[in-house]
Amino acid sequence: MSEERSLNFIEEIVEEDLAAGKNGGRVLTRFPPEPNGYLHIGHAKSICLNFGLAKKYNGQTNLRFDDTNPVKEDVEYVDSIKEDVKWLGFEWANELYASDYFDNLYDFAVLLIQKGLAYVDDSTAEEIAAQKGTPTEPGKGNQYRNRSVEENLQLFADMKDGKYPDGAKVLRAKIDLASPNMLLRDPLMYRIKHAHHHRTGDKWCIYPMYDFAHGQSDAIEEITHSICTLEFVPHRALYDLFIKELEIFPSKQYEFARLNLNYTVMSKRKLLQLVEDGFVDGWDDPRMPTISGLRRRGYTPASIREFCERIGVAKRENMIDVGLLEFCIREDLNKTAWRRMAVLDPVKLVIDNYAEGQTEILHGENNPEVEGGDGSREIPFGKELWIEREDFMEVPPKKYFRLGIGTMVRLKNAYIIKGESVVKDADGNITEIHCTYIPESKSGSDTSGINVKGTIHWISTEHAKEAEVRMYDRLFQVEDPSNEDGDFKDYINPNSLQILDKVYIEPDLANAVAGKPVQFIRKGYFTLDKNSTAGKLVFNRTVTLKDGWVKK
RNA sequence: UGCCUGAUAGUAUAAUGGUAGUACGACGGUUUUUGGUACCGUUUGUCUUGGUUCGAAUCCAGGUCGGGCAACCA
Numbered sequence: 001m002s003e004e005r006s007l008n009f010i011e012e013i014v015e016e017d018l019a020a021g022k023n024g025g026r027v028l029t030r031f032p033p034e035p036n037g038y039l040h041i042g043h044a045k046s047i048c049l050n051f052g053l054a055k056k057y058n059g060q061t062n063l064r065f066d067d068t069n070p071v072k073e074d075v076e077y078v079d080s081i082k083e084d085v086k087w088l089g090f091e092w093a094n095e096l097y098a099s100d101y102f103d104n105l106y107d108f109a110v111l112l113i114q115k116g117l118a119y120v121d122d123s124t125a126e127e128i129a130a131q132k133g134t135p136t137e138p139g140k141g142n143q144y145r146n147r148s149v150e151e152n153l154q155l156f157a158d159m160k161d162g163k164y165p166d167g168a169k170v171l172r173a174k175i176d177l178a179s180p181n182m183l184l185r186d187p188l189m190y191r192i193k194h195a196h197h198h199r200t201g202d203k204w205c206i207y208p209m210y211d212f213a214h215g216q217s218d219a220i221e222e223i224t225h226s227i228c229t230l231e232f233v234p235h236r237a238l239y240d241l242f243i244k245e246l247e248i249f250p251s252k253q254y255e256f257a258r259l260n261l262n263y264t265v266m267s268k269r270k271l272l273q274l275v276e277d278g279f280v281d282g283w284d285d286p287r288m289p290t291i292s293g294l295r296r297r298g299y300t301p302a303s304i305r306e307f308c309e310r311i312g313v314a315k316r317e318n319m320i321d322v323g324l325l326e327f328c329i330r331e332d333l334n335k336t337a338w339r340r341m342a343v344l345d346p347v348k349l350v351i352d353n354y355a356e357g358q359t360e361i362l363h364g365e366n367n368p369e370v371e372g373g374d375g376s377r378e379i380p381f382g383k384e385l386w387i388e389r390e391d392f393m394e395v396p397p398k399k400y401f402r403l404g405i406g407t408m409v410r411l412k413n414a415y416i417i418k419g420e421s422v423v424k425d426a427d428g429n430i431t432e433i434h435c436t437y438i439p440e441s442k443s444g445s446d447t448s449g450i451n452v453k454g455t456i457h458w459i460s461t462e463h464a465k466e467a468e469v470r471m472y473d474r475l476f477q478v479e480d481p482s483n484e485d486g487d488f489k490d491y492i493n494p495n496s497l498q499i500l501d502k503v504y505i506e507p508d509l510a511n512a513v514a515g516k517p518v519q520f521i522r523k524g525y526f527t528l529d530k531n532s533t534a535g536k537l538v539f540n541r542t543v544t545l546k547d548g549w550v551k552k
Numbered sequence: 553u554g555c556c557u558g559a560u561a562g563u564a565u566a567a568u569g570g571u572a573g574u575a576c577g578a579c580g581g582u583u584u585u586u587g588g589u590a591c592c593g594u595u596u597g598u599c600u601u602g603g604u605u606c607g608a609a610u611c612c613a614g615g616u617c618g619g620g621c622a623a624c625c626a
């Protein structure tokens with residue numbers, strides 16, 4: 001493995017803690033998604049970090065749903081999140097929910113009220129915002145701030161008992177209205193929401209805010225290293241403060257820079273818009289940066305884990321080139337995907353000196369990268385073939401080493417041929433290419449002594465099967481759609497999906513199975529889409545092959 | 553105008569006071585029955601100004617630039 005890889009800053013912290021004997025050598029992390037959307041590649045970074053850390057240091061990781069806002073959350077999301085984490089190859093120690101702790105959290109709130117550190121405020125949201133001041137002006141208090149402990153206790157109990165409508169009252173921490181950290185200006189701890197919760201049903205009508213739930217949840221589980229993204233840095237003061245005042249397990253929060261990928265968007269809000277406004281075919285559209293989208297596109301768990309390993313973990317803002325993700329999937333699939341032939345844009349090729357009606361069964365390796373071989377399949381060959389339109393040129397430029405009139409090329413796994421003539425329709429489009437073949441040049445028993453520079457793929461017209469192929473490209477035309485003027489949706493790539501409804505594939509591909517990626521030789525990696533049926537195969541292009549041939 | 557936070561090749565990420573390295577990309581080459589893969593080589597970097605030091609990417613001070621903070625979201 002990568003034993004000599006240097007440590008990232010969080011691993012350094014863990015190793016220091018371990019060396020200092022902190023937590024008795026125990027490492028317990030957590031992955032805390034809110035079940036209000038599907039997981040995306042940015043979450044994958046966090047998942048790999050949290051679960052990877054635990055794995056590396058003989059610890060464990062809890063999967064904890066941060067479900068403190070019932071109006072936005074749903075079991076549909078819980079299920080998809082669990083599926084995605086599992087698919088990525090990780091196992092959680094415990095499946096937990098912040099809502100499991102609503103009783104504890106309520107008791108914690110009561111405790112803070114008793115300590116004079118929390119109060120019930122009757123102000124409206126607007127009034128509270130106005131009283132908070134601005135980053136440069138201190139906030140102001142109000143009359144509710146001086147309520148007695150007894151009154152606060154009673155009012156908070158009444159809030160819980162449903163005596164007030166939504167928004168009538170909130171519980172606030174009494175900290176410092178003049179703090180330079182806006183989050184410390186008496187933050188809300190609880191709000192009233194008469195809403196049905198996906199787990200606790202109608203038991204509660206008050207729900208804790210993130211800041212009054214997350215740190216305490218970590219503490220209850222005795223999480224040793226609570227890792228989150230940079231935007232939570234200012235929240236750390238609150239995180240530590242509540243833990244200190246409640247005298248509970250001192251979990252520690254550490255922050256890293258979230259992943260940004262170019263040519264896509266990563267916020268759940270924006271992804272939801274793409275889904276709801278029909279710009280994509282659901283959360284798992286192969287163009288989406290969601291885990292489910294990448295899975296449908298043909299990405300493998302190993303490739304995503306490798307990607308997360310390569311991008312590193314640090315505290316500076318970053319924008320990762322999607323090319324790195326593509327490198328990772330190519331690297332993985334090159335070693336595992338079976339090679340097959342498919343002609344995406346067909347033109348007919350006739351071999352003039354090959355006997356009419358003759359057929360041969362040729363053989364092609366499944367994967368030349370596998371040492372010792374990975375078996376082979378049979379490929380029928382005949383007088384008439386489909387080849388790629390772009391693999392022939394009547395007047396080839398100097399560095400073109402595919403087929404031309406008078407030039408030779410090898411048909412993959414078959415014979416060397418020489419272009420002879422073309423047939424065109426009234427518009428001048430080539431409808432047929434005629435060639436001759438060299439009988440002694442058969443793959444595996446070539447005695448022709450001829451060396452050709454190019455090799456092209458082909459399908460026997462008599463034996464060809466048909467399939468639909470979906471060619472995907474980046475969803476956006478600009479690197480950072482969120483940072484452009486106007487609406488990010490204005491920058492969607494109109495050619496992000498090109499459907500080829502009549503692609504010729506070799507007969508063996510009729511055996512293609514979902515979840516087993518194939519390489520269409522010289523074209524890229526493809527995988528069967530979930531819309532595929534026995535009667536109609538549908539392939540998604542995962543990624544092209546790297547193209548070293550740049551014209552001109 | 554406040555507070556927090558960060559700055560190393562095009563993009564990421566190391567170097568923890570002692571030779572600025574690695575990966576991806578780009579470019580060039582070798583091999584090749586995939587213009588793929590593999591292998592080899594080249595290219596480009598410490599935000600700025602001072603200071604401390606024999607020696608600074610690293611420590612200190614000022615500046616510049618980026619990100620975040622005033623949701624009954626997480």
